[in-house]
Amino acid sequence: MVPRLCKVGLFFKSRKRFKIFRSVSVINMSSRTGPEDTKKPFVDKYFECAENGNKEELSFLLKSTVNVDQRNEKGWTALMFAARHGQTGVIETLLEKGCDTNIVNKTGQTAQDIALFWDQNLAAKLIEAHMKEENPDQQLRNFFSLNHLDRASEKRKDKDWLQAKISDETSQFLLLSELKPFVLPIKDKTSKWRYRLCWLDHNKISSHLTSDTVILFLGIDHSSSQSLFAIDVSGKEESKFKDLQPEGSFMVPFPGSLQMEPSDAGIFAEARSMMDWLERYKFCATCGSSTDITEGGHKRVCRNQECKSNKGIHNTAYPRTDPSVIMLVISADGKRCLLGRKKQFPAKMWSCLAGFMEPGESIEDTVRREVEEESGVKVGRVDYHSSQPWPFPASLMLGTIAYAKTEDIKVDEDEMEDAQWFRRPEIVQMLTHQHPQGLYIPPEQAIAHQIIKSWVRNTASSNL
Ligand SMILES: NC(=O)c1ccc[n+]([C@@H]2O[C@H](COP(=O)([O-])OP(=O)(O)OC[C@H]3O[C@@H](n4cnc5c(N)ncnc54)[C@H](O)[C@@H]3O)[C@@H](O)[C@H]2O)c1
Ligand SMILES: [Mg+2]
Numbered sequence: 001m002v003p004r005l006c007k008v009g010l011f012f013k014s015r016k017r018f019k020i021f022r023s024v025s026v027i028n029m030s031s032r033t034g035p036e037d038t039k040k041p042f043v044d045k046y047f048e049c050a051e052n053g054n055k056e057e058l059s060f061l062l063k064s065t066v067n068v069d070q071r072n073e074k075g076w077t078a079l080m081f082a083a084r085h086g087q088t089g090v091i092e093t094l095l096e097k098g099c100d101t102n103i104v105n106k107t108g109q110t111a112q113d114i115a116l117f118w119d120q121n122l123a124a125k126l127i128e129a130h131m132k133e134e135n136p137d138q139q140l141r142n143f144f145s146l147n148h149l150d151r152a153s154e155k156r157k158d159k160d161w162l163q164a165k166i167s168d169e170t171s172q173f174l175l176l177s178e179l180k181p182f183v184l185p186i187k188d189k190t191s192k193w194r195y196r197l198c199w200l201d202h203n204k205i206s207s208h209l210t211s212d213t214v215i216l217f218l219g220i221d222h223s224s225s226q227s228l229f230a231i232d233v234s235g236k237e238e239s240k241f242k243d244l245q246p247e248g249s250f251m252v253p254f255p256g257s258l259q260m261e262p263s264d265a266g267i268f269a270e271a272r273s274m275m276d277w278l279e280r281y282k283f284c285a286t287c288g289s290s291t292d293i294t295e296g297g298h299k300r301v302c303r304n305q306e307c308k309s310n311k312g313i314h315n316t317a318y319p320r321t322d323p324s325v326i327m328l329v330i331s332a333d334g335k336r337c338l339l340g341r342k343k344q345f346p347a348k349m350w351s352c353l354a355g356f357m358e359p360g361e362s363i364e365d366t367v368r369r370e371v372e373e374e375s376g377v378k379v380g381r382v383d384y385h386s387s388q389p390w391p392f393p394a395s396l397m398l399g400t401i402a403y404a405k406t407e408d409i410k411v412d413e414d415e416m417e418d419a420q421w422f423r424r425p426e427i428v429q430m431l432t433h434q435h436p437q438g439l440y441i442p443p444e445q446a447i448a449h450q451i452i453k454s455w456v457r458n459t460a461s462s463n464l
């Protein structure tokens with residue numbers, strides 16, 4: 001959506017920002033000496049280069065000191081300055097360096113919104129083309145859903161194929177110990193991610209395979225034609241695996257996995273939820289007998305030939321996914337949204353309300369029921385936003401925007417610590433970590449963040 005902001009207003013705001021920004025930077029240089037302050041002249045220069053189209057100096061600053069997605073106090077990035085001024089050469093450089101095109105500034109605009117607003121059509125086209133290349137379906141893909149593997153479900157029933165792939169020298173294995181993935185640190189300081197999955201080939205792991213090792217087929221990586229598996233090494237001494245890869249370590253999944261390279265985080269989500277199911281559902285839910293793992297770990301079959309679960313299709317034989325709804329509730333006047341604090345949340349963090357679906361319930365009705373249970377607010381229309389697998393242990397978050405019919409709040413004190421209406425400017429402060437009391441919302445890896453950001457972005461022109 002193109003924001004319908006007053007162009008003159010934005011222009012003056014932008015000019016004023018430059019004056020204030022530059023004068024502050026002079027004061028900072030002479031009066032304060034913290035690491036951020038010593039960086040500030042370089043950051044100022046970086047934004048100036050983006051605005052003026054000085055590609056060479058901008059590239060130099062990126063190599064030496066400045067983070068590509070560095071923001072100023074108004075939440076503007078270099079890409080936004082380049083978009084505002086139609087600096088296509090700089091835009092190309094920033095896109096090559098992997099800048100994030102989804103960042104919003106404090107008024108809720110992305111770089112593309114800014115380019116369109118200022119009629120910088122070439123700049124807007126460049127950014128759009130890049131976004132399309134990264135995401136051809138033009139659909140928001142939330143963290144944990146960027147699993148690029150072909151799950152090749154048709155291969156799971158082919159025991160010979162699976163066996164051959166398990167001992168194939170090109171196949172790759174991910175170790176999980178007590179659901180902790182074996183990971184490597186990302187050393188590139190310019191990356192915003194800290195971990196990637198550590199893949200090991202059959203030679204390395206074969207001595208750890210026994211007849212009862214759980215081996216899970218994850219899928220095929222088409223770019224390398226490799227088959228990928230996860231194996232459960234729980235109960236073995238974790239330090240032993242250091243011999244296989246000295247820099248590897250077993251990472252505590254929450255919150256560590258939020259700092260995993262996104263495509264790996266998607267594979268991890270599959271591996272963790274599946275391994276958790278394989279570990280916890282060892283006995284038949286219908287008759288209590290032992291079960292055997294089949295189909296590359298994607299099915300459990302009851303050993304009791306007479307068991308009902310062996311006749312017809314039974315969902316007890318298959319991995320669990322628990323659908324949950326998560327919703328941003330908007331007030332009837334469109335100016336506020338409802339956020340809550342669960343008792344377990346870290347101090348000062350507020351998020352969307354959420355809740356598990358019940359059998360026989362539609363998404364819309366679950367949203368209405370959960371919002372009313374948790375906050376006492378009645379909801380009318382519910383619109384779908386996007387979804388997110390949440391592998392703790394196996395939720396599927398169905399993100400929605402819900403429109404309130406009432407205002408009064410009555411908090412469910414069993415589940416929630418508090419629920420409150422927040423006006424848009426305060427939400428923007430929480431989104432950009434500028435809130436005077438330090439309130440904030442979950443990080444970008446959580447679907448809650450993305451739904452809130454969408455609302456802020458879609459209301460950028462409405463002066464709320
Ligand atoms: N990704 C995100 O941004 C995000 C944000 C908020 C919540 N979540 C996730 O959403 C899920 C649901 O939210 P909630 O905890 O508020 O739900 P909720 O409001 O339904 O309350 C949780 C309670 O529901 C009961 N329950 C019903 N079905 C359950 C099931 N299948 N598994 C576990 N408990 C069940 C339990 O008593 C539990 O204590 C959780 O897994 C949570 O981690 C994700
Ligand atoms: Mg809840």
Ligand SMILES: [Mg+2]
Pocket residue numbers: 354355356370373374415
């Ligand atoms: Mg609830």
Ligand SMILES: [Mg+2]
Pocket residue numbers: 355356370
């Ligand atoms: Mg519930």
Ligand SMILES: [Zn+2]
Pocket residue numbers: 284285286287288289302303304307308309
């Ligand atoms: Zn059974």
